Amino acid sequence: MHTHDGTSRANRDTRREFLAAAGGVTAGIVATAGCLGTSDRVRVLSAGSLAVVLEEHVGPAFESETGISYEGEYHGSNIVMRMIEDGTKHPDVVVSADVELLRDRLYPDRAEWDLEFAANEVGIVYNPETELGARLEADEPWYEVFADADADEIAISDPDLDPLGYRAVHLFELAEHRYGLEGFRETMLERTYWEPNEPQLLTGIEAGNRACAVAYRNMAADHDLPFRALSDAYNFGNPEYAEEYAEASYTTEDGYSTVGTPTIYNATVRTDADNPEAGREFVSSLGTASSLLEAHGLRVGDSLPRGNGDVPGAIEL
Structure with missing residues (x-):
């Protein structure tokens, strides 16, 4: 059984092992990295719940349309923010399953804007x-x-x-x-x-x-x-x-x-991204991928995409 201040001992050990490894080992589905220059790839660190739709559908569609290689890594959004805060990971694009979590943890030093692009x-x-x-x-x-x-x-x-x-x-x-x-x-x-x-x-x-x-x-x-x-x-x-x-x-x-908040995903490009231009292209593609996202169980509707902060003009709203 679990205790009030955590999980069962075995479960907590599993969590500690996972966190210890998370800095160096990718969880979930990961694209092959390290063989391309920064000019022809975009690196995305995303909420784990989008692993399949990004890796198998949105990412390949983006590659086909732009010629830019997509590299995705997927974790719980809290881990994503922690990796960026402690410098473990240096993605171009960050995707969160909680809009306020991204803004609370990355604004204003690591991000200045974001795009809300899908709901769940x-x-x-x-x-x-x-x-x-x-x-x-x-x-x-x-x-x-x-x-x-x-x-x-x-x-x-x-x-x-x-x-x-x-x-x-x-x-x-x-x-x-x-x-x-x-x-x-x-x-x-x-x-x-x-x-x-x-x-x-x-x-x-x-x-x-x-x-x-x-x-x-x-x-x-x-x-x-x-x-x-x-x-x-x-x-x-x-x-x-x-x-x-x-x-x-x-x-x-x-x-x-x-x-408790409505489940809305947002994405941003880090202010010190290696390839900010490719990052902006990818975020823009999320804003125009409504039919693809909805086909895989997400909601878009008339209210999305929606920008927050000083969204670059290259990104479609």
Whole structure:
């Protein structure tokens, strides 16, 4: 079982090992690096939930259109920011799953603007051949299904490393208030498995080792797994519910305070990027890739893309 101040001992050891290695070993899918000059490549350090769509779809389309080689690396957004702050990584482009996280951690020294380009929603990805998955498939209330779960049957992304993780905590808190579920948030924090490597969140479900995970809709689409949609009141997918989302909070182990917000991705070019021109081209391509992004489970709609700060004129809005 987990303890209140962290995860189970084995799980915490896994997280420590992951963090120790993260500076030198890429998590998830990574393009081959090191063989090209900076003039013909763009290096992107991105939120792990976009690993598949960027690596397999947006990146290749960008390469085909521009002739610039795409190199992507994917981690939880908190890790992304930490790598940039401590100088471990030097990407041209930074992509975050939480707009305020990027602005809080990179403005004004490492970035001066960003482009919001896609939105997402939180739900439950599940294996219908498990007991919990079968109950979700039968449309039982998800919080009743979760309340009956054994330890580690449900996975969440590590809330200390990743916005998807702390959004899972926000979800549990909002559900507790909405349905009068006393102690639900803390019970779920103790009972869930915390995955330190966001791109690997659904691996256990695919292997049959876990029943379900709190994940984004696009991740279910990427892995062709069933997705249980949740109410807009707590799926972090509808900006009209921003005030309700903000009623939930979580403070990471390194002291970063979060509140519930709509799930919107933003991207920027670092002020000291090696190839800022290629970086701006790539960010601009994100702003015009709405059909490709929507085809892989993301939301764009009429309100995006949207700029913040002094967005370069070369980037289409």
